[in-house]
Amino acid sequence: MxxxxxxxxxxxxxxxSFCKQANELQKHRGPDNQNLYVGSNIGLAHQRLSILDVGSRANQPFSYGGLHLVYNGEIYNYQALRSEYCNDVDFKTDSDTEVLIHLWNLLGMRCLPLLEGMFSFAIYDENLDTVFLARDRWGIKPAVFxxxxxxxxxxxxxxxxxKLLPFKWTINKTSLVAAAKYLWIPGDRTMFNEINEVSPGSCLSYRISANSVEQIIWHDKKDLLNGPNTANSEMFKCLEESIYSHLVADVPVASFLSGGLDSSIITKISSEKIEDLTVFTIGTTSKDKKVESMPDDEKYARKLSQEFGWNQKIISIDESSASLLDKLTYHLDEPIGDPAAINTFLMCSEARINGAKVLLSGMGADEIFTGYRRHRALKLIEKYRLCPSWARYVLRRLVAFLPVRIGSRGLRLSRWLKKFISLDTNSSLCDSYHMSFSYYSDKELRELFSFDIEKELETLNHEFSEVFNSGRTLIESMCYTDISYFMRSLNLYYSDKASMAASVELRVPFIDNNVIKCAMGLADRSKMKKGITKHVLRDFATQKLPxxxxxxxxxxxxxxxxxxISGDMKEDVQVKLNSRDFLELGFFNQEKINDMIKEDLNGSSDRxxxxxxxxxxxxWFRQFVY
Structure with a gap:
């Protein structure tokens, strides 16, 4: 990576100058080597984190026959592709980089569907005087333009x-509203109108002489909705093969172990191939567990590590970890409000200290196997709506009076009840599911912002419903929406940026093309059965785990x-959210913000x-706008 x-x-x-400065700005992504290619009206910069064929011969930009390549990621089936398509090539390296440039030389964009892995890469073709910029199917690796x-x-x-281009950057208000609503920004937008993500499963071609950009879609994720049915046994085989393929590396590979099902199964299967596997676990203080009302994950991770003899490293986080907010916001490039990025950065930093350049993650299983609470909640809402409207009204009024915290003890059940009741809208299940992603109702969002946000809300609501309503069943709709929204724009986004800030490659075996296709082909009852989520994965795991x-x-x-927020960050909340610079942006309603601060402090609402x-x-505004 x-x-x-x-x-x-x-x-x-x-x-x-642009290329040299880009190498410095992104050096954390590739501390092992930085190099550049400069031609007529074209420059490419590359920062290398050496994983395969770690010698200098595989450094980039990599050139062959008028093609010049800069590539980020891993192609896990590169050896099979080399054998099938490149038998006549005199290879100079054992890297997937060289396989990729020869595949492009032979097939052009037709090689993209053959690639199994995570990648974003650019190829400059001298003969065509064209730059091609491609991204993997699911958006695991980032690319903006x-x-x-x-x-x-x-x-x-x-x-x-x-930082390097002299253009005037203007705030994308839809992104701003989305960041408040979801804590992240869906789709190809960024916080600036002028910068966009390359869509997953697409390739841009830029003809230099014509100054024109064309987008080619080489993978349509809607094909997931029309794929063949999958047997559970086929799913098991597919997952094992994916995990094994993700172990290919010429450097040490370690695993993240939370103590949950997903990371545990990745770790167990990996340990069958890797001797003395090192695992990394996040630990929290008893005080934080009490306020958060959170389970003791590290207890299960520790027990599992002892049972299987894994070398476990526990990274403890506490209120001092919140001081990383500015650093992580800088590395995330966007105002992503999920503090899981802090966990990822600290875990990857510890992995790097312990000599691991590659870390395996269980990310993606919840999206494709219905592992989130919102999946079960929406199925319950479907039944709950059969109750008389007066009974639902009475319950809504009662739940509104429940506190979410008493003193220093958080009340998790109260939080869950309030969220569940908020999903009971008077409209469609699509709207209910959309609300499960949202941290504000539309009414509250209108109160938060000091400008008219009707256009932005309409855009976000329309885009969400278009994705959700593509599914044929409720479970299929939820999984497809999570793959398109939550997995791509939050989980994969922060995972890449936070891990690369620590110069570590994070691999995600569940987010594999064949695994996702198999998962989407499973019967609904294989995913959720009698209210039990991830049924098929639990069934498979019983063969491997206690x-x-x-x-x-x-x-x-x-x-x-x-x-x-109720502890060491309390002063930051008061001071920074009422600072002159922040309020003079003209985007936010100060009175609403202060009401939210009071409600969180007195425990009446979870803010x-x-x-x-x-x-x-x-x-983010202080670092990128002020």
């Missing part, structure tokens, strides 16, 4: 474009933000994540 950047076009910008005036530029990270893991309920992978997101916004 690495970092890439490039610039092309007839603008008077200094191409070599700008096409302004006579310039086309791209990078792995937004900050590279923001019952204290396979029968556990879902526990969220996050930092104890409620404890921090912790909303306030943390606002702190993240303040940090």
């Amino acid at each position: 690495c970092g890439i950047a490039g610039i092309a076009g007839s603008s008077p910008l200094n191409i070599k 700008v096409h302004e005036e006579e310039t086309f530029a791209f990078a792995s990270e937004n900050k590279t474009l923001i 019952s204290y893991i396979t029968e556990r309920s879902k526990a969220s992978f996050g930092s104890p933000i409620r404890s921090w 912790a994540y909303q306030l943390y997101e606002l702190l993240t916004m303040e940090s």
Whole structure:
């Protein structure tokens, strides 16, 4: 895994200077080597984190026959592709990079569907005088671009474009509203109108002489909705094969172990191939557990590690970890209000210290096997709506009076009841599911912002319903929406940025093309049965793991933000959210923010994540706008 950047076009910008500075700005993504290629009206920059064929011969940019490649990611089936398509090639390295450039030379964009892995890469073709910029199917690896005036530029990270290009950046108000609503930004948008993500499963082609950009879709995820049915046994085989393929590396591979089902099964199967596997676990203080009312995940991870003889490293987080907010906001490039990014960064930093460049993660299982509480909640809402409207009204009124915290003890059941009741809208299940993603009702969002947000709300509501209503069943709709929204724009987004900030490659075996296709082909009852989520995965795990893991309920992978917001971050909340610079942006209603602060302090409403997101916004504006 690495970092890439490039610039092309007839603008008077200094191409070599851009590439050199891009290498410095993204050096954390590739500390092992930074290099560049500069041609006529084109420059490519690469920052290498050496994973396969770690010698200098595989450094990039990599050139062959008028093609120049910068590539970020891993192609797990590169050896099979090399044998099938490149028998006549005299290879100079054992890297997947060289396989990729020869595949492109032979097949052009037709090679993209053959690639199994995670990637974003750019190829400059001298003969066509064209830059191609491609991204993997699911958006595991990032790529953003700008096409302004006579310039086309791209990078792995937004900050590279923001800091190196002399354009006027304007705030995308839909992204701003989305960041408050979800804590993240869905789709191809970024916080600036001028910068966009390359869509997953697409390839951009930029013809330098014509100054024109064309998008080619090479993978349509809607095909998931029309795939063949999958037997449970086929799913098991597919998952094992994916995990084994994700172990390919010429450097040490370790695993994240939360103590939950997903990371445990990844770790157990990996340990069958890796001797003396090292695992990394996040631990929290008893005080934070009490306020957050959270399960003791590390207890299960410790027990499992002892049972199987894994070398476990526990990374303890506490309120002091919140001091990383500015650092993580800088690396995330966007105001992402999920504190799980802190966990990921600390875990990857510890892995790097212990000599591991590659870390396996169980991310993706919840999205494709219905592992989140909202999946079960929506099925319950479907039945709950059969109750008389007067009974639902009475319950709604009663739940409204429940506190979410008494003193220093958080009341998790009260929080869950309030969230469940908020899903009981008078409209469709689509709207209910949309509300499960949202931290505000539309009414509250209108109160939060000081400008008219009707257009932005309409856009976000329409986009969500278009995705959700694509499914044929409720479970299929939820999984497809999670893959398109939550997995891509939050989980994969922060995982890449936070792990690469620590110069560690994070691999996600559940987010494999064949695994996802198999999962989407499963019968609904294989995913959720009698209210039990991830049924098929639990069934498979019983062959590998003890019952204290396979029968556990879902526990969220996050930092104890409620404890921090009501504790050491309390002063930051008051001062930063009422600072002159933040309020003079003209986006937010100060009275609403202060009402939220009071409600969180007195325990009448759970506002912790909303306030943390606002702190993240303040940090983002301070670092990228002020």
